[in-house]
Amino acid sequence: MPLPRPTDAAPSAPRHSEPLPLDLTIAMACVIGLSVIWLMTLQRIAHERAQAIASAMEANANLAIAFEQQVHRTLKAAEQVASFVREQYLNHADTLDLRRWETQGVIRDAMFNVVSVVDERGDIVRSSRLPLRVNYADREFFTTQRDVVPDLAQDALHVSQPVLGRVTGRWQVPLSLGIWRKDGRFAGVVVLSVDPATFTDFHRQVNLGPGGLLELTGLDGTVRGRKIDEDRGFGMDASDLPWFQRRAKAPAGSFVNEDGPDGVSRIISYRTMADYPLMVTVGTPSTSELASTQQRRGAYLWLAGSVSAGLLLLTALLLLALSRQRVAARALEASEALFRATFHQAAMGIVHLSPEGHILLANDKFCGMLGYDMAELRERTIFELGDPDHQQEARFLLRKRLSSDSVAALPEVEKTYLRKDGSLLWVCEALGVVQDRQGEPERVVAVVQDITARKALEARLSHDAMHDVLTGLPNRLMFHDRLSQVLESARRRQGLAAVLFLDLDGFKEVNDTLGHAAGDELLRQVARRLEACVRAEDTVARIGGDEFGVVLATVAQSGDCEQVAAKILEALTQPFALATHEVQISASVGGALFPAHGEDMDSLLARADTGMYAAKREGKGRFCWRDLASDPAAIEATAPAKS
Incomplete structure (x- = not known):
């Protein structure tokens, strides 16, 4: 009889699932165990690598902030010097002497190789170096400042690309500030030359390790300064570098750059400067930053391989994993300790x-x-x-x-x-x-x-530029400025003002017989006596040599001026006690009254000067309003007779 086909058979009773074979169960358990172990291992490796990279990025980001601030301070110092030179050039172009400023220490910052003033044609008209016939009309820093529309918002220091200096003969980064007259006409530029290496001297404050990168780049794509280890460079094209391209999307950031300009993989942090079209970049080699992570990665892989050899070693391997975890925790603590040490040892x-x-x-x-x-x-x-x-x-x-x-x-x-x-x-x-x-x-x-x-230096620079070094009195520049202000105030209130010129009688004899040291001490004592003869709102200045000037801010009548002159003559006839001798001098004083003797500064100064010489011709030790030879009725007040 033939066997029935399955379709002919009667329905059978339900059957329970048979248990899987033990070897298959073990294999599946082994596969599951290996999958869990390898998944955990790879996740741990990825996590620690991500932590190490994040820690390096945070450290580099802080260094980038510090590097940016150093560059910002350097440029701000240059901008302040350039602004000061520009102001002095616009107000006192005929007397501006940058070489003398450098010799006397008014310009003291050693990072500027040369400071020059260039006129509207591009010719150097003032410089801290020897006079050179140099024209900068074709330089990028000149054309950029010349073509800009004069505006307060655009009045900023321009950081040019590195060029070979025509004055120094060395590669320099020109820093320039435009000069415009009050009517808006372009009047030239103030330019300061800086060695490109100055911008990467930040490495002296921090240690980036072998292969560390510092770079200052203009937003025009040209490198102003780059330092890798001890190698320095500048003028390279940075437009194809990853950090320059990323800056277009984000002004600051950190990332891993696998292929640097020298083929080295680095962890990069960059920042775009807020006030200048520049960006700073800090990089440390990935190999050094991830060295400990790579070591632990090998350990994790070996551990996973050992676990794969047999589940019988599962307990031992778990204990080993816990041990490795403790090692990782200690490494993390060490990393945090390193951060704290760096944090507390920072230079700022x-x-x-x-x-x-x-x-x-x-x-x-x-x-x-x-x-x-x-x-x-x-x-x-x-x-x-x-x-x-x-x-x-x-x-x-x-x-x-x-x-x-x-x-x-x-x-x-x-x-x-x-x-x-x-x-x-x-x-x-x-x-x-x-x-x-x-x-x-x-x-x-x-x-x-x-x-x-730096603030103390700025105050000292401002004071020295407007005061006489020997006596501490205002100098000729400040004297003219104060007189101009007093005349403007007198015009507004329709009042009177006066100016006095005085020359010491007998000073030359003291200087010739007792020496210059005694003469200097005599001038200082004269200055103090003159200050005691006037009010707080009046100005006493040393014009030069043994000549002094006095600006009387407010005068009720001409007699007030005569009283001040008489007071000065009386004070100066009193003996002066010098180091080894007691000397006695006098003074010849001339005066001019606004607006009776003139309505502008030049005419008043000329009138006072004429009066002073008239006083000398009349016998010295007296005060005259004007030349007595041309005005017999001129007023004069003489001091007590000398002994």
């Missing part, structure tokens, strides 16, 4: 703030600058450390930074702090915001640079 003050201004953390430099320890700082806000009169301004600046959508830091601000001992500290401060994962401000990082010495 760094402080972490809450969005409300409370101090969370400060490095040793910041504590030392203010004289507080960390415990004392945590009890204060950043506003309480500043000038009480400017606390609202500081709060506004913090709110403005927190509300800014830009990742680039706002321009640095110069402000004051009060040290613990009550003394004043001038700082240059920049604020950066750290955001959480939701994009909300988590903390504010303030980078603070002590500029107290």
